[in-house]
Amino acid sequence: MLRLFRVLGKRGRITIPFEIRQRIGFRYNDVLSFIQQDDGSVLVRREKICDNCNEFAEEFEENFTLEDFLDSLSEEEQRDALVHLSLKWVEKQNVSLPFASAKKK
Known part of the structure; x- marks a missing residue:
């Protein structure tokens, strides 16, 4: 049994x-879920979020730009991306917005 702190x-x-990531097969950008068991232990596992990810990736041309990707999103997905990126930008700028402080309460 490998035990690391x-x-x-x-x-x-x-x-x-690294040893754990290598043994389990976790890789960069994997989506992980954490499930707390009844006994208090936590189960960590890699989630599969796409059934045909490799096929989907092959559909894109080599010079697929960020703008191309954003244009391919639905209007709702574009709005969600805009909100997400705007909040990230505000955090990095260390700007205080009225709605940002209300959200944390």
């Missing part, structure tokens, strides 16, 4: 040790 950072972040 890591310290949980003040923002709740932790790096999964």
Whole structure:
């Protein structure tokens, strides 16, 4: 049994040790889910979010731009992306907006 220790950072972040990622097969950009069991233990697993991801990727031409991707989204998906990116930009600029402080309460 492999037992490794890591310290949980003040923002709740932790790096999964390379040895564990390698054994389990976790890779960069994998989507992970965390399920708390009745006994208090936590199950971590990689989620499959696309049934035909490889086929989908092959449909894109090599010079597929960010603008091409955004244009391919539905109006609702474009709105969600705009809201997400706007909030990320505000966080990086350290700007205080009236609705941002109300959201945290």
